[in-house]
Amino acid sequence: MKQVKPFIPYGHQIIEDxxxxxxxxxxxxxxxxxxxLVKEFEGALASFCGVRYAVTLSSGTASLHALINAMSIERGDKVIVPAITFVATANAVLFQGATPIIADIDPNTLLIDPKDVERKITDRTKAVIAVDYAGQPCDYDELLTICNKYNIYLISDACHALGAQYRGNYMGTFGKGAVFSFHPVKHITTCEGGAIATNDKDIYERSIMFRNHGIDIDFRQRQKREAYDYNMVMLGWNYRLSDVQCALGLSQLRRLRKWIEKRRYLAALYRELLKGIDEVAPLVELPYRVNxxxxxxxxxxxxGLRDKVFQFMRRRGIGVNVHYKPIHHHKFYQEYYKQYYSNGQLHDIAPNAQMVSSQILTLPLYPALNDKDIKYVVEVLKDAIKLYL
Ligand SMILES: Cc1ncc(COP(=O)(O)O)c(C=O)c1O
Incomplete structure (x- = not known):
């Protein structure tokens, strides 16, 4: 009997005994x-990243929201975000009533283009969010120079890049604060979850309060002091990560370095196997970084080939995916941006993102895959190209 290959998703968690x-x-x-365990996981994360503080939250999205709130970004303010990212990056700006302004990306890396960032800065710009797309750090030297020049904050959305490095420093150390996600497809998981990393005491303290309804001392602190009174001093949310999730996070964190090594090994194998396929270009890897x-x-x-390849590979049990449709192509944002741009203008705000949005394809990558899996994915990709070209 012909053996049916199991479906290979684009990403997957590893849960061990x-x-x-x-x-x-x-x-x-x-x-x-x-x-x-919350404090213990936060301590371990901070020490892994090489920062003073880490704050765990219920998701990467909640972490972005808390960080943007801690910078007092509010209605009337503008925050520059890359055209290609998960919607949460832009949504978190809207949660605070501020406006996300789209900057274009470099088509070779899909990282935010610092030159377009500078072009889009106005006197209402409060911050730039750099997304370390796919695990590759942005050009932090250039982005920090620009942000310092205009006296605005740099936020690092490192949800893709836990454990990545730029000039020898881990993600988490760049800008005013960084955020991570612990969704199951990410480097480590807490089922859902996220964290802020920062060296700034004020950001740390405000984020701690924000995730706990804006209350100044938590239940444990009150218990220690044998006191019942507390004050809500700002508007906050319940964005806490539970001890059960932190137990999982702590356990996963111990294997993070090993898993990154495996991801890097498999990515190098993809690169090797894709050499010579002229129809396909992997994202360019930049110097001074550990992706x-x-x-x-x-x-x-x-x-027109990407969609055909996508469907062919899916039919053959390979969970290829697309990360991401540009922010301003989503229905919600098309409606939202009507107040700022005409239809024609919106179409033109990020020409590189527009161009690559019909080309990009995510191939499966997670530490449980082996050489045979990667070779199989590339064989099926080649079959698809041969069939449809
Ligand atoms: C770049 C980016 N930012 C933010 C998030 C939000 O993280 P979460 O799903 O943990 O809320 C994600 C999640 O995929 C992401 O990819």
């Missing part, structure tokens, strides 16, 4: 939330 044991141990303990490869993204160059 030690993760399950850590979660069960927490479930049997006194503290399911607001307990000691932590959340995703492996290629551009399928001939006009």
């Amino acid at each position: 030690e993760d399950i044991d850590a979660v069960v141990k927490c479930l049997r303990s006194e503290w399911l939330t607001t307990g000691p 932590s490869f959340h995703l492996f993204v290629i551009r399928v160059l001939p006009h």
Whole structure:
């Protein structure tokens, strides 16, 4: 009987016995939330990234929201975001009533283009959000120079790039603050979850309050002081990450370096196998960086071929994906930007993003894959190109 190959998704978590044991141990303990494992996970994350503070939150999106709030970004302010990113990057700006302004990306890397950032700065610009797309750090030297010149904040959306490095420093250390996501397809998981990394005490303290309804001291602190009174001093949310999730995060973090090495190995194998396929261009890797490869993204160059390849590979059980449709191509944002741009203008705000949006394709990449899986993916990709070219 012909053996059917199991579906290969584009990303997948690894959960091992030690993760399950850590979660069960927490479930049997006194503290399911607001307990000691939250601080322990935050300490381990901060020390991994080389920053003073880490604050865990219920998602990467909540982390972006809390960080933007902590910078007092509000209605009337503008925040520059890259055209190609997950919608959460721009949505978090809107949560604070501020306006996301789209900057174009470099078509070779899909990273925000510092020159377009500078062009789009006005006297209402408060911050720039740099997204380390697919795990490759942005040009932080240039972005920091621009942000310092105009006295605006740099925010690092490193949701794709936990463990990546720029000039020898880990993501988390750049800008006023950085955010990570622990969704199952990311480098480590807490099921849902995220964190802020920062060296700024004020950002740290405000984020801690913001995730706990804007209350000045939490339940554990009140218990320690044998006090019942607390004050809500700002408007906040319940964005806490539970101890159960932090138990999982702590356990996963111990294997992060090993998993990044595996991702980098598999990405190098893809590169090798894709050499000589003229119709396909992997994203360009820049110097002075360690890419932590959340995703492996290629551009399928001939006009109209990407969608055909996508469908062919899906039919053959390969979970290729597209990251992402440009922000301003989404229905919601098309409606939203009507107040700023005519239809024609909106079409032209990010020509590189426009061009690559019909080319990009994410191939499966996660540490549980092996050489045979990667070779199979590339064989199927070649079959698709041969069939449709
Ligand atoms: C670039 C980027 N920013 C923010 C987020 C939001 O993270 P989360 O899904 O944990 O809310 C994601 C999630 O995929 C992302 O890719």
